[in-house]
Amino acid sequence: MSLEEIIKDTKAYYCLGCGVCTSSCPVARVIPSFSPRLLVEKALFGFGDEIISDKDLWSCLICGRCASRCPSGVDYLNFVREMRMEALSKGKEGLLAHDGILNTIMELQSLNLKQDRNFWITDDLEVADAGEYFYFVGCLPYFDLVFGEGGLCDVGIRSIERARNTVRILNKIGIKPVVSNNERCCGHDLLWNGDLEGFKRLAELNLKTIKESGAKKVICVCPEGYVTLKRDYPRFLGEQDIEVIQLCQILADELREGKLKFLENASVDYKKVTFHDPCSLGRIAEIYEEPREIISSIPGIELVEMERNRVDAVCCGTSGWVNCSGCSKKIQTERLKEAEETGADALITACPKCEIHLNCAKYNADLKIRIKDITDLVAESLA
Amino acid sequence: MESEEIKIGVYVCHCGINIGSTVDVEQVRDSVSELPNVSISRDFKYMCSDPGQALIRKDIEERGLNRVVVAACSPRMHEPTFRKTIQQAGLNPYCVEIANIREQCSWVHEDKADATDKAVKLVCSAVAKASLLEPLEEKEVEIAPRALVIGAGIAGIQASLDIADAGFQVYLVEREPSIGGHMAQLDKTFPTLDCSACIMTPKMVEVERHPNIELLTYSKVIEVGGYIGNFNVKVKKKPRYINMDRCTGCGLCAEACRLKGRITSEFDVGMGKRSASYIPFPYAVPSKYTIDAEHCLFLTKGKCGKSPACKDACTADAVEFEQKEEIVELDIGTIVVATGFDLFDATEKPEYGYGLYDNVLSGLEFERLVSSSGPTQGKIAIGGKDPKDVVFVQCVGSRDKSVGNEYCSRVCCMYTAKQAYLIHEKLPDARLTIFYIDIRAFGKGFEEFYDRVREEGVRYIRGNVSEIIKKGDRLLVMAEDTLLGEPIDVEADLVVLATGIVPRADVRELMNLLKISQSPDGFLLEAHPKLRPVDTASDGIYIAGCCQGPKDIPDTVAQAKGAASSAMTKMSQGKVKVEAIIASVDPFICRGCGRCVEACEYGAPELQEAEPGILVSEVNDSLCKGCGACAVACPCRAISMKHFKNEQIFSQIEAVI
Ligand SMILES: Cc1cc2nc3c(=O)[nH]c(=O)nc-3n(C[C@H](O)[C@H](O)[C@H](O)COP(=O)(O)OP(=O)(O)OC[C@H]3O[C@@H](n4cnc5c(N)ncnc54)[C@H](O)[C@@H]3O)c2cc1C
Ligand code: SF4
Ligand code: SF4
Ligand code: SF4
């Protein structure tokens, strides 16, 4: 895309130069030279080359804080995405975290390869090859290689248990989901890092797999997977005849209908918790109340709010496995401190990446608060 | 008449180069000269000019033309002009047909040959219709010399006074217990800093005393029927439960009220308290009390202690719990709508913490806070202490697509400057910071006032605020100083949001009642943005003040005077011509199904029993606006629109295909 096309597509010409974006941006708060406003203004002045040569182009978290407040309706997220596409086409990319292993895993999945991604399915779990519901597992089977026990960067998490817990919950409410060994990465990170072609390859493979299973409803747990399937697949590959649902939506519905029951005194480990809205689940998908309803209805748990919650929540500090830096660490540390200030003994999140990033920030830091995923919490509390 | 030979004159306009540069006007003139019934075709540089019109009149007189086709610009502008032209030459004004070869041709095409071709077709089509045009009769109706003014803010007050001074009767309807609107809530007013109450009270009192004004407060217009000159209006007067003639305004009832100090005062925008029996503010007009039925113990629970305290306290025996609502019917000639605005609800921007933190105020709350008649008698104290740092945030809810308001509210730049000045007067040591995107100081004396405020040391920072969070018992206001390109955080004890002006929440209700429309920003729509700024699409209904769009007091008053003058012009003419292009029903074809009655926005068609058991629709000529909705709805084609009859339209279509 030419600079002019990017400006037109994202309505950058509306920018008033008010600086609300820069002032809202968690990155800009740490790195004063980083300024979404300035990037937009540079684009309007025709300095496209300067933008794509700046490595800070890759520091944007795609968290949407800026865009949600921009009074002029500038589509900043797609502005960054399209600029990154331009940069990639000129051979420039961000600093890959973990030597790029996660990016390589994503790219590999876009090729014709054979995976062993269903290794985690134990005998107690009821899954199917075909059926109405498709459980989109996402990258969980790969995360523990890096962040789990003995991984390259062990942050003490067990992501794959999330997949098992999801199936346990679904079985409990009478759903026997399709889980496919042919599933691929959803493509979120490739898309937002500017690799539109790679994203499309992954998306096509996934749509084929889902359709072959006969499923009409896809259940996502990872919020990034959810917004990618729900919003971006139709946007880039045309309307699809599938309904995409986030697990919290199903659970909240079941709760309201009284079908989901928790153990009396379910939570002994957590008395007071706070909820961290993942960017994709919150600002992007606008699912704010469902996770809160679920947490508050677990007996023995009190939910308290951080100062910056819902649409004002702050990102977990890094995204797309690029430019993870001291800046990311600072954003994460401050978020965890904010959580501690509520007096909560755990921060609940609903995104596997938030869980990884926030746990990583606790390494060698004086932060006591525990981090717990909502799916795990629900699975452990079910009657 | 029937046997009359049709003689058409065709006049093709160059419109300077507007038409002439894209359409070969001479060629158009020549190609239509041989069409049936055309006796002359000419071209001219500007048909609408005096010589252009004279040309038409001369041909009518000398050649006996009886139909005229003008190929020029949109009929919206000049159809009335040419109707007059031919009328002056003795023809019926409806014997002219306009072919729009500017907006619908020259302006939208580039290729001259194609454009000329299209222009020829458009003129042929107009000629075809002209042959079938029928003279129409314009009826006249009387205009009742009485005006209804809805809303008694400064706009409604000014309009009422002007109309009443000119000798017409005015009914001024206000839904609150007192007149005054938002201006009554303001402390001092920019740019001159006159005290709002001081300049407004004399006008309010004049309204009350004026022999030609009947004030209907605590009332709502619930029905408007009829048309210009003869609107039938119903007004619902809510019971005040206090006899207006007896009440002396002493306030003993409010003192005695068991709910004293327990009900949120609307006038003080939630910052003060009142009783169930109340007067909104000390200089209210009328200066009479009202018992609020929503809260009053006796009215909600049927019991207030042993007996209602207000009734016991009133020495004038004015409390009347048995009052019922009343419907007043009025015959009205013209209507002025002056219903004003609502304040933007800042909770729509959760990042500002409005509603969450007590020391984040809206612009209007601040007006009450600094006002000497306000809940603190004008003392600005936060948690009992003088604020040391005060921050103002501009454009809250204005120029903001994220909340759906693209427009500028036009008053907040200036009221913020004023409010900063007012704090500086009271607390000279307070540090004052204003965050802004642009300063719009466009009015008379505004830029000078902006200078004056900066002379006093008020700090303006270019950049708008992204969020406000709590820091201990103070607030942290976060923004980017866009001139320095650096994030900036300012601590504050008090934050004032320059909340913008939004359309009334119930504007739709009003639109349906009066059959008027709104512009994309939600405010009421004027008939023409430049040339008819106080008229609406409904004849005889005018708009003034902030209901039409955000504006300050000087502009509001000017517009109110404009609306009053338009209403007065009509009323002093005493008569008005009604639309001649209306629907007519063929009683033989009509089956009386009533679909036309449902389709008409203006209530013009009505089913009548023509013979026992046979219903036939009849259209009231005075109500019909000629919109054609009924003709479309009629399944039997019993309805035809004068001037747009089926055969006239088919002839036009045939001429182009
Ligand atoms: C915080 C703030 C400060 C301001 N400061 C200044 C200033 O310093 N200087 C300045 O020039 N301007 C100032 N303005 C602008 C000023 O308030 C407006 O220009 C002015 O009030 C507009 O008057 P209005 O009559 O159009 O509307 P309003 O004042 O809103 O009056 C409308 C009236 O109509 C009534 N009404 C509404 N609907 C109905 C209905 N359906 N039936 C019957 N009655 C109805 C209402 O009750 C109200 O009484 C300020 C505005 C704000 C918000
Ligand atoms: S998306 Fe988030 S990280 Fe990126 S510029 Fe906007 S606020 Fe900053
Ligand atoms: S918030 Fe929007 S309008 Fe303001 S500077 Fe950023 S992009 Fe421009
Ligand atoms: S006590 Fe009686 S006279 Fe006095 S204000 Fe109340 S109603 Fe009016």
Ligand code: SF4
């Ligand atoms: S008047 Fe000033 S503060 Fe108000 S919306 Fe317009 S620019 Fe913003």
